[in-house]
Amino acid sequence: MRLFGEISENLLGGITPCGRCLFFVGGGGYFQGVKSFDGFSPKTVTLRFSGGSLKVTGENFSVGKFQSGDFELLGRIFSMEYFTAAAPLVKGKGPL
16 A cells, blocks of 8 residues: 555655554544554453554444454444563673
8 A cells, every 4th residue: 555655664664564454434443563462351351463553442442353464343442552562681690
């Protein structure tokens, strides 16, 4: 999709995003690059990407599709919060 290429180049300085999402008028969304998901309920779901996690909150959630990294979320989305993947801790050493 050319649009995502332009966004990556213009807004992200050429950084390739780990996932993509589109939102539907009236509710729901379509997410690409999803590795797995957990914490699913009618009001929340956490989507796992290669570079982090996206917590989505809303109402009346159901999974429309999850196949080959494509995740279709049905329901009304109110908010999203992205968390980057934390660097693994080395045994015996804490964060600096």
